[in-house]
Amino acid sequence: MSEMANSLLVRDPRTRQRNAAEKRFRTYGQAAIGIAALALIVLLISVVSSGLGAFRQTYITLEIPLPEAKLDKSGQRDPAVMAKVTTFGYAPLLRDALLQQLEASGITTTLPGKDIGALLSKEAAASLRDNVLANPDLIGGTVTMDVLAEGRIDGYFKGRVTMESAALDGNTSPEALRIAQSLADADVIETRINWNFLTAPDASDQRPEAAGLGVALLGSLYMMLVVLVLALPIGVAASIYLEEFAPKNRFSDLIEVNISNLAAVPSIVFGILGLAIFINFAGLRQSSPLVGGLVLTLMTLPTIIITTRAALKSVPPSIRDAALGVGASQMQTVFHHVLPLAAPGILTGTIIGLAQALGETAPLLLIGMVAFVREYPAPYSEAAGLFGEAATALPVQIFNWTQRADPGFAERASGAIITLLVFLAVMNTVAVLLRRRFERRW
Amino acid sequence: MWVLDTVFSLPVLVIALAIVGLIVARARANIAAGGDIRTLAALPRAHGINTALSVLVPALASYALLSLIRLIGRQQGTEVLSAGTVFWAVLAIAAIGCLGAILRSSAGFRARLASEAWIRLVLIAASSVAILTTLGIVLSMVFETLQFFRQYDWRDFFLSADWAPNFRGNSALGILPLLWGTLYISFIALVFAVPVGLFAAIYLSEYAGPRMRSVAKPLIEILAGIPTIVYGLFALITVGPVLRDYFAQPLGLGDSASSVMTAGLVMGIMLIPFVSSLSDDAINAVPQAMRDGSSALGATRSETVRQVVIPAALPGIAGAVLLAASRAIGETMIVVLGAGAAARLSLNPFEAMTTITVKIVSQLTGDTDFASPETLVAFALGLTLFTLTLGLNVLALKIVRKYREQYE
Numbered sequence: 001m002s003e004m005a006n007s008l009l010v011r012d013p014r015t016r017q018r019n020a021a022e023k024r025f026r027t028y029g030q031a032a033i034g035i036a037a038l039a040l041i042v043l044l045i046s047v048v049s050s051g052l053g054a055f056r057q058t059y060i061t062l063e064i065p066l067p068e069a070k071l072d073k074s075g076q077r078d079p080a081v082m083a084k085v086t087t088f089g090y091a092p093l094l095r096d097a098l099l100q101q102l103e104a105s106g107i108t109t110t111l112p113g114k115d116i117g118a119l120l121s122k123e124a125a126a127s128l129r130d131n132v133l134a135n136p137d138l139i140g141g142t143v144t145m146d147v148l149a150e151g152r153i154d155g156y157f158k159g160r161v162t163m164e165s166a167a168l169d170g171n172t173s174p175e176a177l178r179i180a181q182s183l184a185d186a187d188v189i190e191t192r193i194n195w196n197f198l199t200a201p202d203a204s205d206q207r208p209e210a211a212g213l214g215v216a217l218l219g220s221l222y223m224m225l226v227v228l229v230l231a232l233p234i235g236v237a238a239s240i241y242l243e244e245f246a247p248k249n250r251f252s253d254l255i256e257v258n259i260s261n262l263a264a265v266p267s268i269v270f271g272i273l274g275l276a277i278f279i280n281f282a283g284l285r286q287s288s289p290l291v292g293g294l295v296l297t298l299m300t301l302p303t304i305i306i307t308t309r310a311a312l313k314s315v316p317p318s319i320r321d322a323a324l325g326v327g328a329s330q331m332q333t334v335f336h337h338v339l340p341l342a343a344p345g346i347l348t349g350t351i352i353g354l355a356q357a358l359g360e361t362a363p364l365l366l367i368g369m370v371a372f373v374r375e376y377p378a379p380y381s382e383a384a385g386l387f388g389e390a391a392t393a394l395p396v397q398i399f400n401w402t403q404r405a406d407p408g409f410a411e412r413a414s415g416a417i418i419t420l421l422v423f424l425a426v427m428n429t430v431a432v433l434l435r436r437r438f439e440r441r442w
Numbered sequence: 443m444w445v446l447d448t449v450f451s452l453p454v455l456v457i458a459l460a461i462v463g464l465i466v467a468r469a470r471a472n473i474a475a476g477g478d479i480r481t482l483a484a485l486p487r488a489h490g491i492n493t494a495l496s497v498l499v500p501a502l503a504s505y506a507l508l509s510l511i512r513l514i515g516r517q518q519g520t521e522v523l524s525a526g527t528v529f530w531a532v533l534a535i536a537a538i539g540c541l542g543a544i545l546r547s548s549a550g551f552r553a554r555l556a557s558e559a560w561i562r563l564v565l566i567a568a569s570s571v572a573i574l575t576t577l578g579i580v581l582s583m584v585f586e587t588l589q590f591f592r593q594y595d596w597r598d599f600f601l602s603a604d605w606a607p608n609f610r611g612n613s614a615l616g617i618l619p620l621l622w623g624t625l626y627i628s629f630i631a632l633v634f635a636v637p638v639g640l641f642a643a644i645y646l647s648e649y650a651g652p653r654m655r656s657v658a659k660p661l662i663e664i665l666a667g668i669p670t671i672v673y674g675l676f677a678l679i680t681v682g683p684v685l686r687d688y689f690a691q692p693l694g695l696g697d698s699a700s701s702v703m704t705a706g707l708v709m710g711i712m713l714i715p716f717v718s719s720l721s722d723d724a725i726n727a728v729p730q731a732m733r734d735g736s737s738a739l740g741a742t743r744s745e746t747v748r749q750v751v752i753p754a755a756l757p758g759i760a761g762a763v764l765l766a767a768s769r770a771i772g773e774t775m776i777v778v779l780g781a782g783a784a785a786r787l788s789l790n791p792f793e794a795m796t797t798i799t800v801k802i803v804s805q806l807t808g809d810t811d812f813a814s815p816e817t818l819v820a821f822a823l824g825l826t827l828f829t830l831t832l833g834l835n836v837l838a839l840k841i842v843r844k845y846r847e848q849y850e
Contacts, residue, residue, distance in 0.1 A: 018742055025744035029645025032638045033658050036718075039711045040665055046680040047672065237568030245565060258572040264765065264835040265828065266772020268799050269579055272824045275806060276582030282513055298575050305572075331558040359669025362774035362799070366806045395671040402678055402779060410679060417672050428667060 047417050054415020057194035057209065058154040059146040060120065060183065064097040066132060068140045077136035090125040090132075091117065094147065102179070105186040111175050119176060121148035123203060123210035149189060151209040151408035153180045157191045160411065197415060201374045202397065208408030211401070213416055215373050219289050219391030220358060222379060226293025226387060227300055227357050232350050234297075235304030236339075242305070243312040244334050263302035270299050271363030279367060286368035289377065290387040295363050300353040307349025311342040344438030351431040355424050361395040369396045394420050452505070452529055456536045460497040463540040467493035467547040474549040484553035492557035496543035499560050501536040503567075508532065583828065586812075586821035593815045599822060605785035605796075607805065607816045615819045617826065619785040623702065623795035627781060628770035630706025630791060631713055636763055638710075639717025646718075647725045648747055666715035670775040677708040677780030690792035698782060703791040705781035709773055713766045720765060724758025724842075725751060757841045764838035768831040774799040798823050 011019075068075060070089060072082050095117035102109065102116070109116070124147035131145065132138055148154075152172040155161035163174045183189040200212025238255075246252040274295035278284045284291050315338050323333040364370075369392050377389035392400065394416065401413040468490035475482050508528045515522030547553060591599070594615060602616025642662060646655055682699035685707075690696045728751050736746040752759070782794025783804065805820040812818070 018745070022742045022744045025747070026645070026649055029641045029649055032641035033645055033662075035638050036642055036662050036665060036711075036714050037658070039714070040661060042680070043668070043672070043676050043711070046676060050679060234568045234571055237565045238571065241562075241565035241569045245562065246569075255569050255572055258576050260839060261832060261835055262572060262575060264768060264831065265579065266768075266774070266799070266831055268772065268774045268802055269583075269824055269828050272802070272806070272821065273575075273579045273582050276586065276821070277578050280812065281517065281582075283516075298571075301571065301575070329554070329558060331561060355667065359671065361669070361671045361674075362778075362803070365803050368807075370807060395669060398671050398675065399775070399779075402675060413675055414679070417675060420669065421672065424667060424669070 051414025051418045053158040058149040058191045062097045087125040107182045216392045216397035220394045222289035223293040230297040239308035268362040271366030274367045287390040288388045296357040303353040311345025348431045355427040460494040463493035464490040488554040489547040492553040493543035495560035496539040583825040590818035624797040631709035634710030635713035639714045643718040643721040674775040674779035695792040698794045700782035720762030724755040728754045761838040761842035768834035
């Protein structure tokens with residue numbers, strides 16, 4: 001009893017213990033937030049730092065003589081005849097032009113000519129050929145062109161490849177990097193902004209420096225159109241029925257249960273559905289944006305339905321009562337009054353659903369969108385129908401690049417992720433702004 | 443060419459018919475009104491809309507139905523309906539709908555009620571898409587799975603610990619190593635995500651001030667908005683190599699960048715926002731009176747949280763954990779890029795293992811032959827995955843629902 005006398009002035013051990021526990025608990029909470037923030041920051045830094053390089057590209061400026069004897073023996077400048085000269089016919093021209101450039105810049109080397117030619121991308125000969133076929137009049141003269149440097153030379157200027165790593169690499173050598181450095185000092189090699197990354201199609205395993213996102217962006221755009229055109233009306237119609245009309249019965253319950261379960265079904269299962277139903281059963285074309293869009297539509301529907309229902313629910317019943325009171329039918333009440341008031345919420349939900357669909361990868365792998373596609377898909381063609389031409393999609397292209405051996409593709413994949421994240425950030429910002437601008441508190 | 447022309451012109455013809463019907467019916471109603479619109483039971487506009495819907499809805503429905511019959515016929519190897527039959531049948535139905543509606547549009551016809559009935563039908567059809575999707579998922583997997591079990595003993599599939607597919611035949615297709623990898627990775631992910639997510643939710647709802655909340659909440663939501671392929675790449679280029687160089691190799695536990703730990707950790711990061719937002723809902727649903735009561739009895743905040751709030755929110759939190767587990771089991775891209783492809787039954791978390799989803803991807807991409815068990819096994823794996831996640835979801839929803847009833 002005597003200890004109790006000073007209990008209000010002196011903290012007894014038990015109080016101290018309890019306060020310490022309180023402090024600890026609080027720290028755990030802060031630590032949890034810290035871990036989440038740290039994870040996000042590390043993730044973004046790691047992706048951005050390894051991906052920014054993809055938006056810059058190293059080019060070599062060359063003056064390339066185009067001898068008639070090699071490129072157009074007939075002398076008729078007929079592109080059909082000239083097309084017989086393959087890219088292998090153009091490669092030596094580029095190599096000779098580079099050797100000449102070395103001589104002009106006063107760079108001496110022990111490297112054999114073949115290895116010097118390897119400073120140039122394999123894509124360079126192809127783009128020179130395309131250029132010549134498009135402008136046959138160039139033949140006989142000299143053309144000045146910026147051609148792509150090989151991936152490792154490009155990597156050297158971006159800091160990905162160093163003298164030490166080149167010494168261990170069978171595909172390049174420190175000597176080649178030294179030549180590249182001297183060429184850069186002579187202003188022949190330049191690393192600059194690379195818009196081709198966003199517009200060019202994919203390139204083969206050997207040439208990461210030429211690979212771009214053009215086809216993937218187009219494919220993603222087509223799929224988003226399909227999703228928007230299908231998921232928005234179906235989702236809104238379903239929500240209106242469930243929220244405004246559905247009687248409380250077994251059928252409505254069944255739909256409710258189905259929607260909440262579909263929202264949690266793993267995305268890959270939708271890929272199996274697409275493969276079995278849309279491709280094998282309905283006979284739609286593999287790797288087509290149409291099938292991809294259909295699969296993503298089914299995936300986004302639950303999201304859109306859930307957000308639309310929330311938006312409809314937030315319209316106060318007094319609005320409905322007022323409309324019904326002046327003699328509107330139930331249908332008129334919904335379409336003339338409730339739906340317009342809920343529109344901002346529906347729009348926000350739709351954008352968020354689209355953003356989700358844009359980043360989805362797994363189901364698209366199963367319906368063949370991993371295929372290597374170099375042709376830009378047309379929205380409509382007679383043979384393939386609407387959105388039927390083979391395409392890839394942004395996230396699948398990323399996956400595709402991670403599966404390739406050349407380290408240049410890791411940079412491309414990270415660059416593509418930056419692109420994807422920028423798109424998602426824009427979409428989500430628009431959604432947030434819309435909500436802020438139009439949200440009504442009742 | 444004939445098929446193409448059909449596909450191309452049928453929608454055009456039907457829509458044209460609808461527009462014509464709309465104009466004609468409206469005109470007829472106007473004539474019937476004879477200048478005084480009050481004699482009509484419905485506005486001329488409603489007559490027009492009713493006619494257009496009488497064309498479009500039956501045409502669309504019959505096209506869907508006939509196409510389905512055609513596809514089923516083709517699946518059986520017989521041409522039940524030719525493309526031409528479908529074309530003419532749909533067009534005839536559209537024309538009948540158009541004509542019928544035009545003829546009905548007289549002064550006494552309640553066209554608005556008729557058109558609203560059509561709209562209601564459309565709304566019901568749209569909401570049954572959810573049922574059709576579930577049906578499609580189940581059917582697409584059940585048939586192929588049955589075919590798989592005709593070629594491969596189901597006991598071997600469910601009970602064998604050997605996974606060695608071989609496209610020349612004689613494969614060992616036991617699900618156990620895949621199931622083990624799936625559960626192991628999900629377990630690690632949950633061990634990481636549940637405490638972090640739960641404490642984040644507790645801190646945000648019980649301790650943080652409005653400013654802290656306005657920063658931390660969106661931050662966690664950003665984690666939820668990042669696509670899984672990004673997490674996958676993060677596992678592949680950052681987390682995997684770091685774990686290998688600083689943990690696995692120095693400890694002598696393995697030298698593979700892709701491992702259970704890599705995939706589990708990254709998946710854990712992905713699940714943080716999931717656990718935290720669901721637990722947040724559960725914690726916020728606990729009535730303030732219970733906290734006040736606890737404080738009034740002299741409990742500190744953490745004691746209130748531990749002894750009053752958490753027990754009250756426990757069913758909701760359990761539901762959140764179950765949903766997170768179902769997410770983890772079905773996750774694909776992180777494990778494809780971070781876990782490896784070797785089917786293995788091992789306890790070492792730094793070894794590469796594989797999961798059900800990885801094998802579904804690898805068995806169904808590339809050249810596939812839908813008669814061989816090596817391809818069909820993917821459907822059996824998919825059905826197993828679907829059943830597993832569905833079970834977890836139903837259980838979670840049940841727990842959450844039961845709990846909600848207590849406070850409302």
